[in-house]
Each structure stands twice: as C-alpha cells, then as structure tokens.
Amino acid sequence: MFHSIEKQVSSAFREHIQVRYGIDVAVAIEQPRQSDFGEMAVPAAFQLAKQLRQAPRKIAAELVDGVGPIPGVAAMEVAGNGYINVRLDRGAFSEGLLRGQSAMAAVEGEKIIVEHTNINPNKAAHIGHLRNAALGDTYVRMLRALGYRVEVQNYIDNTGVQVADVVAGFHYLDGKSPAGVKALMADPSVRFDYYCWDLYAKTSSYYKDHPEALEWRSRTLHAMESGEGELSELAHLVADAIVEKHLATMLRMDVEYDVLPRESEILHLEFWSAAFTLLKERKAIYFETEGKQAGCWVMPGLSEEGKVIVRSDGTVVYTGKDIAYQLWKFGLLGKDFFYRPFQTYADGRVLWVTTDGPAESGQQFGHGTRVYNVIDSRQSYLQDVVVAGLRGLGYQSQADRSVHFSYEMVALTPRCCADLGIPLSEEDRKRTYVEVSGRKGLGVKADDLMDTLIDKALEEVASRHGEASAEEQRQVASQIAIGALRYFLLKFTRNSVIAFDLQEALSFEGETGPYVQYAAVRARNILRKLEERGEALPDFASELNPEALARQLQSEDFWQMLLAASKADSALERAATAGEPAHVAKYAFQLAQAFNNFYHQYPIIHEENREKKVFLLWMTDFFRRQLERTAGILGIRIPTYM
RNA sequence: GCGCCCGUAGCUCAGUUGGAUAGAGCGUCUGGCUACGAACCAGAAGGUCGGCUGUUCGAGUCAGCCCGGGCGCACCA
Numbered sequence: 001m002f003h004s005i006e007k008q009v010s011s012a013f014r015e016h017i018q019v020r021y022g023i024d025v026a027v028a029i030e031q032p033r034q035s036d037f038g039e040m041a042v043p044a045a046f047q048l049a050k051q052l053r054q055a056p057r058k059i060a061a062e063l064v065d066g067v068g069p070i071p072g073v074a075a076m077e078v079a080g081n082g083y084i085n086v087r088l089d090r091g092a093f094s095e096g097l098l099r100g101q102s103a104m105a106a107v108e109g110e111k112i113i114v115e116h117t118n119i120n121p122n123k124a125a126h127i128g129h130l131r132n133a134a135l136g137d138t139y140v141r142m143l144r145a146l147g148y149r150v151e152v153q154n155y156i157d158n159t160g161v162q163v164a165d166v167v168a169g170f171h172y173l174d175g176k177s178p179a180g181v182k183a184l185m186a187d188p189s190v191r192f193d194y195y196c197w198d199l200y201a202k203t204s205s206y207y208k209d210h211p212e213a214l215e216w217r218s219r220t221l222h223a224m225e226s227g228e229g230e231l232s233e234l235a236h237l238v239a240d241a242i243v244e245k246h247l248a249t250m251l252r253m254d255v256e257y258d259v260l261p262r263e264s265e266i267l268h269l270e271f272w273s274a275a276f277t278l279l280k281e282r283k284a285i286y287f288e289t290e291g292k293q294a295g296c297w298v299m300p301g302l303s304e305e306g307k308v309i310v311r312s313d314g315t316v317v318y319t320g321k322d323i324a325y326q327l328w329k330f331g332l333l334g335k336d337f338f339y340r341p342f343q344t345y346a347d348g349r350v351l352w353v354t355t356d357g358p359a360e361s362g363q364q365f366g367h368g369t370r371v372y373n374v375i376d377s378r379q380s381y382l383q384d385v386v387v388a389g390l391r392g393l394g395y396q397s398q399a400d401r402s403v404h405f406s407y408e409m410v411a412l413t414p415r416c417c418a419d420l421g422i423p424l425s426e427e428d429r430k431r432t433y434v435e436v437s438g439r440k441g442l443g444v445k446a447d448d449l450m451d452t453l454i455d456k457a458l459e460e461v462a463s464r465h466g467e468a469s470a471e472e473q474r475q476v477a478s479q480i481a482i483g484a485l486r487y488f489l490l491k492f493t494r495n496s497v498i499a500f501d502l503q504e505a506l507s508f509e510g511e512t513g514p515y516v517q518y519a520a521v522r523a524r525n526i527l528r529k530l531e532e533r534g535e536a537l538p539d540f541a542s543e544l545n546p547e548a549l550a551r552q553l554q555s556e557d558f559w560q561m562l563l564a565a566s567k568a569d570s571a572l573e574r575a576a577t578a579g580e581p582a583h584v585a586k587y588a589f590q591l592a593q594a595f596n597n598f599y600h601q602y603p604i605i606h607e608e609n610r611e612k613k614v615f616l617l618w619m620t621d622f623f624r625r626q627l628e629r630t631a632g633i634l635g636i637r638i639p640t641y642m
Numbered sequence: 643g644c645g646c647c648c649g650u651a652g653c654u655c656a657g658u659u660g661g662a663u664a665g666a667g668c669g670u671c672u673g674g675c676u677a678c679g680a681a682c683c684a685g686a687a688g689g690u691c692g693g694c695u696g697u698u699c700g701a702g703u704c705a706g707c708c709c710g711g712g713c714g715c716a717c718c719a
Binding site: 043050081157161292377378409435508525570571589605 | 644645646647648653654655656658659660661662663666667668677678679680681682683684698699700711712713714715716717718719
C-alpha cells in the first residue's frame with residue numbers, strides 16, 4: 001500500500017518535471033528526517049537545481065504548485081533548503097489497507113535462476129555453507145514474493161578433488177572397501193558426514209607430511225573419470241550419501257531446491273566439448289604456442305597473462321566447465337540434461353537430479369533470463385572469467401544478466417574457537433578472526449550449531465511452558481532456534497565478514513529472530529484470547545468506515561505504527577533492488593519493535609470504547625499479517641507459543 | 643607488486659545509491675510484571691564516521707593520496 005503510493009508520487013513528479021522542464025529524471029522518494037515532516041520526502045528540486053540554475057527552494061515551490069493533486073496525498077509543502085514533504089490522507093490510506101488487497105502481480109517474461117549452497121559432497125556442512133544457503137534461499141523468497149518465477153539450483157561437484165581426497169582416505173588410509181563404507185553409512189552410531197569431515201582433515205594432513213601420497217588423488221580422479229573400479233564405486237557412494245546429508249541439514253533450515261545439476265552429468269553428456277567448440281569458433285579463447293602457457297587454450301583480457309581454460313595435457317580446468325554450465329543455464333549451450341526425481345518434499349514438491357540416460361520425465365530446467373550465482377567473494381575472479389566467457393561468445397545481454405551474488409566469509413573469533421575447544425596457533429590467537437578450513441577440519445558444523453541452539457531454546461521453552469508435551473516443546477524450540485540462526489546469518493549485509501561468535505548467535509534477545517517471532521506470537525495471542533472470551537473477531541470492513549478510521553488515526557501514535565506496518569512492500573522492493581536480504585531482516589525487526597511498542601502501550605481486549613477496540617483489533621491483525629509475511633520471506637516460522 | 647572488500651558509540655553492525663539534527667542491538671546505569679505472559683517496554687550516558695586533500699549549494703556516502711585489517715591474483719576447485 002505504502003509502496004504503491006510511493007510509486008504514484010514518484011511518477012506524478014516525473015511526468016510533471018518532464019512536461020514543465022523537459023527533463024527526464026527518476027524521482028526518488030525518501031523518508032523524512034522527522035516523522036512530523038510528513039510521510040514522504042521528495043528531493044527532486046535538488047537534482048534539478050544544477051540544470052535549471054535556480055535555487056532548489058524556488059523549484060520545489062514551482063513543483064508543489066504545478067504537480068496537481070495526487071490520489072492519497074493530503075498536502076505537500078516545501079521545507080528545508082528545497083525538500084518537498086508529502087503528507088498522506090490518513091483516512092484514505094487506512095481505508096485502502098482495510099479493503100484493497102494488493103497481491104503482487106506475477107512478473108511475465110522473466111525466469112530467474114538462483115544457484116546456491118553448492119557444497120562439495122565430501123564432508124559435513126559448516127556455518128559458512130549456512131550463510132550461503134540462508135542468503136540464497138532468502139533472496140529466492142524475496143523474488144518470489146515480488147512475483148518472479150524462480151528456479152533454485154544446487155550444483156553438486158561430485159567428481160572433484162575434494163571427493164577424491166575423502167575416497168582416497170577411505171581406500172588408502174582406512175583400508176575400507178565399498179562394502180565397509182556401506183556398513184559405516186548404515187551404522188546408526190556414526191554420523192557419516194561427520195566421519196568424512198574428520199577423514200578429509202586426516203587425509204589432507206597426511207598429504208602434507210607425505211607429498212608422494214598425492215598420487216592417490218590422481219589415481220582416484222582417473223578412476224572416477226573412467227567410472228570403473230572400486231575407487232569409482234566409492235566415490236559414488238560417498239558423494240551420494242553426503243548430498244543426502246546436506247539436503248537434510250538444509251531442510252532443517254527450511255531450505256529447498258528444484259534441481260541438483262551434477263558435475264558427473266556435465267562430464268558424461270560432454271557439456272564441455274560443446275562449450276569448447278563454441279569458444280574456439282567464436283575466438284573467445286586462443287591456442288598459446290609459446291611462453292609458459294604454451295600448449296594451453298587461454299582466455300585473454302582479464303589479466304596480463306590471460307586465464308588458462310584448457311591445460312597443455314588437454315584437460316579442462318574447473319572454470320571451463322563452469323562456463324559450460326552457465327551457458328546451459330541461459331539455454332545457450334545446445335545440450336541438455338536428463339532428469340529423475342531425487343526426493344519429494346513434505347508439500348509434495350519434487351526435487352530433481354540430473355541423469356545422463358534418457359528419462360521420460362519431460363522435465364525442463366534452465367533457460368533462465370537472469371542468473372544469480374550465490375558464491376563467496378573469494379571466487380569473484382573465477383566468476384569474472386565465466387562472465388568474460390559469455391562476452392567472448394557474443395552473449396552480451398546474458399553476461400549483463402549474470403550476477404555474482406557474492407558475500408564475505410564466515411570466520412571464527414578466537415574466543416569462539418576457545419569455547420569450542422579448537423586449538424589455535426599463537427599467531428591466530430592475536431587475530432580478530434580465523435578463517436574456517438575444511439581441509440584443516442577447522443569450523444563449526446551446521447548440525448552441531450543447530451543442535452546447540454535447539455537445546456538452549458528448549459530450556460527457555462520448558463521453563464515457560466512446562467505443561468506442554470515434550471514433542472510440542474521440541475518443535476517450538478526448533479522453530480525458535482532456526483529463527484535465531486537464520487536471522488543471525490541474514491542481519492549482516494553481504495560484504496561484511498561475519499566473525500562468528502557463539503554467544504552472540506545464541507542470543508534470543510534484542511535484534512534477533514526470536515524477537516520478531518515473539519511479536520507475531522503476541523499478536524496471535526490477543527486474537528486467540530479474544531475468542532477464548534467468547535468474542536468473535538469483528539468484521540473490520542463493515543465496522544470501520546472511513547470516518548472512524550480517520551478519527552482513530554488522528555492519534556499520531558497510531559498513525560506512525562500503521563505506517564510502519566504498511567511499509568513491507570516498500571522495504572521488500574528496496575531490499576531486492578539492493579540485493580540485500582539484510583534489509584528485509586532490518587525491516588522485520590523494526591516492524592516487531594513497532595508492534596511491541598503498540599502492544600505494551602494499549603490494552604486491546606480490555607478497551608471499552610467499541611470503535612477504538614475494533615480499530616485496535618484491526619491494527620493487531622494487520623501487524624500480525626505483516627509480521628508473518630515478512631518473517632516468511634526470511635524463512636522464519638512463527639511458533640504457536642513462546 | 644596488482645585487484646576486490648572492510649574501517650561509523652566500549653563491542654557487533656545499519657545508514658534508502660550525494661540530502662534535513664549520523665541510527666539500532668548488545669553491554670553499562672535508572673525505572674516498569676494485579677493488563678493481551680517481561681524472550682518485553684520506557685529513560686540515560688556513549689561519535690573528530692581511520693587520516694589528509696579535493697569535487698559542490700550539500701560528503702559517513704564520490705575522487706586522489708596515505709594508515710590499519712581481510713581476501714584474491716595456478717596448467718587447484
């Protein structure tokens with residue numbers, strides 16, 4: 001509602017400026033410094049001042065005089081050095097909120113692909129992976145809330161070095177056969193992904209002390225490529241099992257996917273050779289004949305030397321396959337995967353996985369018009385190579401629509417390492433934070449963190465709702481824990497390094513997920529208590545006429561609260577434009593704050609005046625809906641009680 | 643050496659793309675549970691926005707140069 005008026009005000013000024021001055025400008029709408037200045041501020045006069053060579057105040061006055069009436073706007077005035085402050089018609093505004101339901105219209109002609117999570121299937125997920133998934137999943141929810149068609153891909157590198165290292169560990173260090181590994185996977189006392197976490201660290205450190213053992217890696221990689229032998233069988237076993245673990249971990253966070261494109265299919269279906277042909281034909285890469293890159297196919301432009309895409313032994317580097325994959329996402333490769341169902345989510349949605357044999361599913365993926373790759377900022381160079389590949393092939397518009405949705409890493413504070421019993425070098429102890437490392441086995445496992453959070457939430461729930469069944473308490477605790485975790489991961493903007501601190505993440509007070517959940521629970525409680533007292537929820541539309549709404553909204557307090565609650569769309573739009581899920585989190589917190597304030601200050605059920613009571617109930621219900629919707633976009637559930 | 647990111651209250655972070663008197667949470671101090679359960683609310687203290695120059699009506703925001711921290715820059719992924 002607020003957002004639609006913002007757009008109307010903006011376009012009214014834009015048109016007027018166009019007609020009057022012949023200048024086309026995008027008219028920004030800002031929030032006034034103080035709430036008593038009005039609801040919107042238009043700084044357009046400042047933008048025009050330079051071109052018109054006139055004082056901003058004078059232009060502002062002309063604009064206010066000339067722009068004419070705008071629906072929903074009660075008054076406009078010039079303020080400060082040339083601001084135009086806009087005051088809304090409170091009665092009409094609330095009337096619109098009460099009656100008009102503005103469902104977001106579907107956006108036609110766009111299909112957005114978001115790739116996120118992408119964890120190497122060789123060990124348990126850690127907290128850095130959770131940040132990736134939380135960001136990706138929330139951005140997906142944001143785009144869907146805005147009406148976009150979105151496809152979520154989770155790329156599985158099941159033939160890479162990391163898998164090979166764990167396989168080598170099983171085979172050479174543990175001396176385990178495929179049957180032995182199967183037995184391990186079936187053993188309920190073993191967390192297989194945790195086992196691999198340790199094994200990966202063990203193998204990596206063994207390589208360090210015994211460089212000759214690196215031969216195991218190349219032997220394993222060759223076996224995986226040929227698809228034959230025990231090592232290859234082990235690789236399939238391990239990768240598939242770990243993928244399932246990752247999916248289960250992510251499901252705890254309410255993160256779901258549409259399709260799992262796998263590197264094994266990219267190899268078997270020869271995506272690379274199709275891309276290679278294109279790259280050569282269109283001269284996006286060249287064959288180097290001299291220097292240290294002699295014998296390689298090189299992509300020029302990005303650096304002095306260019307980037308090697310095909311090694312002198314004829315094998316392709318990872319980034320080359322990534323270019324092929326990116327082409328496929330846009331439907332530009334001329335090849336396609338086959339698919340089979342991998343699992344079915346609780347709501348009946350099917351998660352598909354790629355396969356190399358023809359399948360009669362008729363399923364179609366890819367063919368996106370825009371692609372977001374959620375990958376940490378350390379890989380920005382390689383993402384630049386991928387985009388340069390598209391450009392080199394002449395796909396300018398697709399290159400422009402390839403977005404590296406980058407974010408900074410999650411690191412651990414030295415204090416956190418101490419809490420978790422992670423030994424640190426003298427040097428590391430002095431740092432502000434320490435990078436997590438799968439290779440060193442240094443990090444916080446995702447499931448451990450969630451378990452710790454649930455335990456803590458359970459203590460709180462049990463102390464407040466000891467009468468509830470254990471199962472119910474656990475469910476509530478779990479929703480609170482996940483709410484806390486998702487909010488924690490989302491409250492930081494993307495390019496801020498999260499120095500993970502366990503105690504901070506475990507907080508359920510202040511700017512946290514549970515704070516938002518608590519506000520929504522309180523709103524629901526009021527409505528529930530009303531019914532428990534034998535009263536029905538009023539029919540707001542018939543009981544509240546425009547005069548009544550305007551009367552109640554003479555209270556500045558109520559008006560500011562209603563205003564805050566009505567800005568969800570506006571906040572979402574800004575957050576999506578900025579590509580910052582953190583902005584949605586911030587808004588959710590402000591919304592909860594406004595409601596808690598309202599809740600504390602005004603008795604609702606006990607209000608004697610009928611009109612006021614109905615109005616307060618309507619406000620409560622409106623807050624409730626906005627809180628639930630915003631929390632939903634963040635992937636945060638609202639428990640039945642707290 | 644080159645490239646990218648960061649530096650804002652004691653701590654952790656926002657800051658609507660250059661706008662009005664720089665905000666929030668935590669922590670500290672003070673006050674509030676016989677209201678719809680306090681995982682809450684109210685109030686106070688706390689700032690040379692790393693530094694210096696510049697761009698202009700206006701700079702936390704843009705440019706240049708420094709200082710400090712992080713991450714990249716493979717025929718690894």
